[in-house]
Amino acid sequence: MNMNGAQMIPDEPVRLLDELESVLKKQLELAHQGDTASEKFAALAAQADSLTRKITPLGIRDSDELRNCYNRLRKLYKALCLVVAAEKADVCEDLARIRRGRKIIGTYRQSV
Numbered sequence: 311m312n313m314n315g316a317q318m319i320p321d322e323p324v325r326l327l328d329e330l331e332s333v334l335k336k337q338l339e340l341a342h343q344g345d346t347a348s349e350k351f352a353a354l355a356a357q358a359d360s361l362t363r364k365i366t367p368l369g370i371r372d373s374d375e376l377r378n379c380y381n382r383l384r385k386l387y388k389a390l391c392l393v394v395a396a397e398k399a400d401v402c403e404d405l406a407r408i409r410r411g412r413k414i415i416g417t418y419r420q421s422v
Contacts, residue, residue: 323368327379330361334386341393 337354345351370376 323365323370323376326361326365327370327376327383330358330365331383331386333358333361334383334390338386338390338393341390341397344397346394346397
């Protein structure tokens with residue numbers, strides 16, 4: 311605690327949280343650009359996973375001082391999940407269209 315009675319926040323958790331927030335923002339930006347299949351996106355995902363593994367044992371979720379940061383991260387992660395899910399749905403739709411087209415072409419070839 312400091313002189314005012316407030317708990318002091320250690321620098322390392324704050325640094326890790328800031329880094330994770332930055333990584334999630336970069337991933338979200340790439341996802342908005344439709345670039346979730348790139349190596350850069352995968353590298354950022356691995357970096358976010360590594361940071362999360364370092365942050366989890368620190369009990370930040372239970373810290374009143376870091377609750378706002380935790381909530382920002384949660385919102386970023388949810389937004390990222392939504393964008394990736396939308397892109398996945400688009401890809402699935404494209405694949406279904408391609409499969410139908412291949413089936414039509416195959417049927418046409420058999421009848422000619």
